[in-house]
Amino acid sequence: MNKTQTILNVVFAAAIVVLCVLVFAFRADKTKDGGEMVIPVTEENRMPVAFLNVDSLLVRYSFAQEAQDKLMSKQEDARAKLNQNARTLQNEMADFQRKYENNAFLSAERAQSEYQRLQKKQQDLEDLENKLAQEIMLENQKLNIQLADSLQAFLKDFNADGRYQIILSNNAKDNILMAAEIYDITDEVIDGMNARRK
Secondary structure, eight states: OHHHHHHHHHHHHHHHHHHHHHHHHHHHHHBSTTSSBOOOOOTTTOOSEEEEEHHHHHHHOHHHHHHHHHHHHHHHHHHHHHHHHHHHHHHHHHHHHHHHHTTOSSSHHHHHHHHHHHHHHHHHHHHHHHHHHHHHHHHHHHHHHHHHHHHHHHHHHHTTTOOOSEEEEESTTSSOSOOOGGGBOHHHHHHHHHHHHO
16 A cells, blocks of 8 residues: 555656646746736727826816916916015005004004004905915816816717726826726827817
8 A cells, every 4th residue: 555655646746747847838938028928908809998097188188278277377366466465564564563663653542543454454365365265276176077077078979889888097197007008098088079179
């Protein structure tokens, strides 16, 4: 029995060696550049999935560019208005301080009244800053909604034939770490959306 078991162990060991050789030989034939097995994606074996690089869309879609320029212009106008009002208030406060130090006010009540007027003007400036920031935030939200609606409407027409079951968004390679270029429909979508807009 011992002799039979030894023969079986030798046969199993030989079978394992042969199996390992065959597996490694098969993998060596099927690998590219010594890496993992690579199966190229073609139109025939392509999955019904695509992705869109949203960052590229925001940079190259004419509506997004115009909306961004409009928003930047509004921000610059608001900043200029706030800076002008702040300079005026600073000058008035410096003038008040100089008059107060030189006892130029006829009475303490007059000085107190001027101080309260400047405090109110400062509060009004802060309120204006908050109001303008709120308006810009709402404008940005409105533009984002318009952009999303525009994209959804385009993708509905673009995929009317049902060739894609899923279209993913990708921001700065954040969601999709790696994908074959054949799945990237960014250029096609941007060109189509810009053409549709004209």
